[in-house]
Amino acid sequence: MLSRATFPPDRAAMEAWFGEHEREWREGRAYRFAVERGGRVIGIVDIDGVADGEGDLGYWFEKASWGQGYAFEAGSAVVRFGFDVVGLRRIRAGHAVDNEASGRVLEKLGFSVVETVWRESVSRGESVEVRRLALERETPREVRWRVE
Ligand SMILES: CC(C)(COP(=O)(O)OP(=O)(O)OC[C@H]1O[C@@H](n2cnc3c(N)ncnc32)[C@H](O)[C@@H]1OP(=O)(O)O)[C@@H](O)C(=O)NCCC(=O)NCCS
Incomplete structure (x- = not known):
């Protein structure tokens, strides 16, 4: 998600990015979720680049919400969605080696x-x-029912 982002953000590019979400979802190319708290978006977690049973996980949260478990909680939900609902076989992710928080989320x-x-x-x-x-x-996993 962030690998192609510019800083400072470019408004027109962001609007174009948001404008594509519905179509990407319909076409099964990307699934992007807003994380809301108190009626406000505090972060985004997505799976994009979906093809051949694989996709890329990405996440971003506003600074004021860091360190409160949101990335892990939302990341877990989106990973489950990718495997159980989309039917992916493999989810890829990446982080800059100096971004310890992101590395810890993935670990x-x-x-x-x-x-x-x-x-x-x-x-x-x-x-x-x-x-x-x-x-x-x-x-x-094989589920065995034990009859008492
Ligand atoms: C990376 C990011 C998503 C982490 O979000 P977060 O909500 O703060 O993460 P969580 O609170 O779920 O923390 C997950 C783990 O990382 C650890 N962690 C959080 N910040 C950390 C830091 N700065 N250094 C080391 N570990 C850190 C937490 O302690 C937690 O581990 P623990 O449960 O063992 O204590 C957030 O910092 C962010 O949005 N950064 C800017 C965008 C970005 O870097 N996105 C990822 C690009 S690859």
Whole structure:
């Protein structure tokens, strides 16, 4: 979600991005959720780049709401949505190595590190060390009913 974002944000680009959400959802390309608190949007969690049973998880919260468990709680719900409702097999994610909070969110969600690469960051205007991770859908566990 944030990999192509500019900083400071460009209003026209943001409006175009929001304007695409409904169509992306209908076409099964991206599923984007607003996290609301007290009638106000405090963050966004999404899965985009959906193709071939895989998609990319992203999240962003306003600074005043950091450190209160929102990213983990909303991230868990969106991961479940991706596997159980969309039917994805694998969800990818990534974070700048120096973004410890994002790394911790993904670690808590159960993601495993795939690789570490250097990528050009549009918002930072420099090359950044990025950790790429993935989470596979669990194969359904066999449920045994025990008759007393
Ligand atoms: C990254 C971000 C989404 C985290 O959101 P958050 O709601 O603060 O995260 P949570 O409160 O759910 O915290 C999840 C874990 O990260 C830890 N954490 C939070 N901030 C941290 C920090 N600055 N350094 C290290 N760990 C941190 C929390 O303690 C928690 O772990 P714990 O349960 O073991 O204590 C938020 O900081 C953000 O929106 N940042 C700007 C956008 C961004 O970086 N998006 C991700 C791009 S890859």
